[in-house]
Amino acid sequence: MTADSLRAAFARPTLDVARSLLGMRLVGDGSNRRIVGRIVEVEAYLGPADRASHARFGETARNRPMYGDPGRAYVYLVYGMYHCLNVVTEPAGTPHAVLIRAVEPLEGVELIRAARLRAERLRRRSIDPAELERVHARLERTPADRLAAGPGLVGAAFGLDRTLNGSDLLDPANPVHLEAAPADEPAFSIATSARVGIAYAGPPWSSEPWRFTIAGHPSVSR
DNA sequence: GCAAGGATATCG
DNA sequence: GATATCCTTGCA
Numbered sequence: 001m002t003a004d005s006l007r008a009a010f011a012r013p014t015l016d017v018a019r020s021l022l023g024m025r026l027v028g029d030g031s032n033r034r035i036v037g038r039i040v041e042v043e044a045y046l047g048p049a050d051r052a053s054h055a056r057f058g059e060t061a062r063n064r065p066m067y068g069d070p071g072r073a074y075v076y077l078v079y080g081m082y083h084c085l086n087v088v089t090e091p092a093g094t095p096h097a098v099l100i101r102a103v104e105p106l107e108g109v110e111l112i113r114a115a116r117l118r119a120e121r122l123r124r125r126s127i128d129p130a131e132l133e134r135v136h137a138r139l140e141r142t143p144a145d146r147l148a149a150g151p152g153l154v155g156a157a158f159g160l161d162r163t164l165n166g167s168d169l170l171d172p173a174n175p176v177h178l179e180a181a182p183a184d185e186p187a188f189s190i191a192t193s194a195r196v197g198i199a200y201a202g203p204p205w206s207s208e209p210w211r212f213t214i215a216g217h218p219s220v221s222r
Numbered sequence: 223g224c225a226a227g228g229a230t231a232t233c234g
Numbered sequence: 235g236a237t238a239t240c241c242t243t244g245c246a
Contacts (some may be wrong), residue, residue, distance in 0.1 A: 052241070054230095062230065079242050086241090099241060123227075138244085140243070152242050183233030197241050221242095224246080234236080 003031075006170050010050050010070035014089040014096040017046040017213050019190055021087065023163035025179040028158040034159060037103030037148055038181070040217045043195045044210040045086070047096050053202035061120035064166075071170040071178075075162050081123040082152025083160045087169055087178070101196075101211075103148045104219040105157070112147050112157045113139050119156035150221040163199075191215040206214050 010017055021042050028035035045053040054063045054076065065074040066088055074097050086097035099170040105112050120128055120135045139147075148157040155161075158176055169178045192209040199206050213220045 024224095044238085045241075054241080057231070060231075077229060078240060080229065082242055084241065102239085104246095125227085147245090150242070195241070200239080224244105226243095226245105228240105230238105230240085234237105234239090 007069070007071050010087065010089055010170070010206050012089070014044045014046055014098060015210065017087070017089045017105075017178050018042045018098045018210070021098055021100070022190060022212060022214055023181040023185060023188065024179065024191070026100065026154070026158065026176065027106075027179050028176050033108060033111070035105045037114075037154070037157070038106055039100060039103050040219045041100075041102035041221060042210075043099040044103055045097050045099065046210070047090075047094060049160045051205040052099075052195060052198035052200075059095070063095065064131070068092055068096050068166055069168075071168060073167050073169050073176070075160055075165050077162065078152070082153045083155035083156060083162070085158075085160055085164075085176075096198070099151060100154055101151045102155055102221050103157075103211075103220050104217065105144045105147050108149070109161035111141075114190045115159045116147060116156050118155070118159070145218040149219045167218045188217075189215045
């Protein structure tokens with residue numbers, strides 16, 4: 001697939017793009033070796049009319065990347081401590097995006113554990129050694145399946161921050177990018193549900209079934 | 223059940 | 235400039 005046709009795939013209707021992101025690989029190229037996660041949970045945000053979308057107030061300094069090219073990144077900080085990754089969809093000027101909510105770690109599990117520990121250290125005001133050791137022990141006990149089972153955890157696992165805003169997720173040279181699933185990967189079924197954490201948007205937006213998961217997958221958030 | 227934590231949008 | 239709110243997580 002050429003770069004242009006891949007780009008065109010992300011310019012398609014956001015709900016279609018969201019479903020097709022399931023199973024794709026999120027790849028981080030650290031200084032050491034690759035981190036690879038299989039996308040198992042996403043949510044679609046459908047522009048200014050969608051009262052749950054960051055685009056609901058129109059274009060601002062924060063959401064500007066949503067107005068850019070499809071296939072690029074929109075990264076935001078939520079609750080003051082978690083970086084969340086979105087893939088921009090639809091043609092430039094249409095501020096739609098898909099939030100990557102969870103991935104299944106496939107490669108670089110120990111690198112992900114190290115990145116999770118770094119993130120925990122960063123978001124604490126003090127670094128009490130005893131507490132740090134408790135966090136470390138907890139991460140060692142955490143099954144690989146659960147290391148990136150939530151949008152903030154995806155950000156921590158891949159060391160994401162807002163410097164990635166607007167970067168091209170379809171460019172293999174980008175520090176974080178997307179890759180297609182292997183052709184021989186088994187089929188899976190897709191479950192739909194309401195989006196998480198957006199009650200403030202009110203009906204009908206709070207109940208639209210625009211959250212998509214690989215049905216029954218252990219790495220889906222709870 | 224709730225605190226942590228900081229940027230953001232909106233209001234005065 | 236002040237403040238309410240937030241596409242969350244981990245521990246009490």
